[in-house]
Structure formats: C-alpha cells, structure tokens
Amino acid sequence: MFALGWVPFLVLGGGQLGSITAYLGSWKDNDSIHAVLHALLGAELAKPVSLALLLAGVAGVALHPALRDRPLWWQAYAVLALAIASASTVHTWYLTWLLPMLAVVLAATGRLPFLGPPAALGWLVFSGLATLPYLTYDTFEWRLWISFAQYVPLYACLLWALWHDRAMLARWAPATVRGEASVPAAPAAPAAGREAAPPGRSPSDLHVT
Secondary structure, three states, X not given: OOOHHHHHHXXXXXXXXXXXXXXXXXXXXXXXXXXXXXXXXXXXXXXXXXXXXXXXXXXXXXXXXXXXXXXXXXXXXXXXXXXXXXXXXXXXXXXXXXXXXXHHHOEEXXXXXXXXXXXXXXXXXXXXXXXXXXXXXXXXXXXHHHHHHHHHHHHHHHHHHHHHOHHHHHHHOOHHHHOOOOOOOOOOOOOOOOOOOOOOOOHHHOOOO
C-alpha cells in the first residue's frame, strides 16, 4: 500500500518524488546501529544491512510463537523500536510514535529506578535525550559526545532488559538448544524394600518377602 501511494509521483516524473530518494539513499543523521554498520561496511552496505536487520526483527515478531500471540499494540511497540534503532536518520519527533505504547508498558516499581520495565524506561529516557542534536544546529557539525549521551543509556537499559528477562528468553529457545530433546528420562528407582517389576507387570503384582 505504501508503494502504491508513490505511483502517481512516478508517473509524473520530473523530480516529483522530492526528498524521499535522498532520504532513502544518502541521508544519515543521529543514527546508532546504522552508524556502526556505516563505519564497518561503508555507505553502500550500511543501509541494506540495516534494512535486513529490521526485516528479520519484524519476521521474528510475526512468526515466533512467544511473540506473535502478544497484543497488537505490543507488536507495534516492538517494531517501532526496532525501526528507530536501525534507522539511518533519527529525529526527535520519531519518538512520539512510541510514547503511547510506553504509557501502557511503564509502571511504578518498589525499588530503583522506581519505573520499569527496563526497555521501556530506556526508550522514555531516550525520548528526552534525543533533543541533544539540536545543539549542533548552530554549526551543523556533529559532536560525538551527543551520540554517547543519547545511546549509551538506551542500549544499557536494553541490555539490562535482556538480563532481567533471561529466564523467559531461555524458555523461548528450542528444546534441542537447551539440551532437553536428546536426553532420555532416567527410569524411576524402585521404592525401598521392593524390587522392580519385570516388563508387562506392575509393582503391585510383586510381593515383598
């Protein structure tokens, strides 16, 4: 449906697509995962790999049994968070998409930091810190400390969330990964004073002498 919306502009031609081609092709501003990929792989591969990571995350939300049964609003929250984390350009107002979901997820806790869960707390903090890039609008020169100030708290909270939910993540893993599938259950030991029943008979058929 999104692609169909651009068909009239493609038919008109003459640069009617405006800045969308520049945005998808070369724009890069206030990114995180994309910035790392850009440094490691170069500009040509960074965006395709970022898109592949996003699509893999969306597929996981749609197909994984533990995630596809979650409420629709939670799935939208997860996909939007993945999209922002993998985007090549992140503006402050992008975070407004997440705020309604954060209002549902966040709850008071009885210990520091008195608000959770950790992932939602990280996104809430990031929604405020994402205004820091406006400090560069006087010279339009990026300052690396701004990236660290924004993204270190966010990804620290996301790692905290993974550690906090490690037991749940272990339950999501296939049984073969957990080492449960190929290990047969050991036979139960017979009760004291009784011998094991031969095949085809139950212990009640035996008599203790």
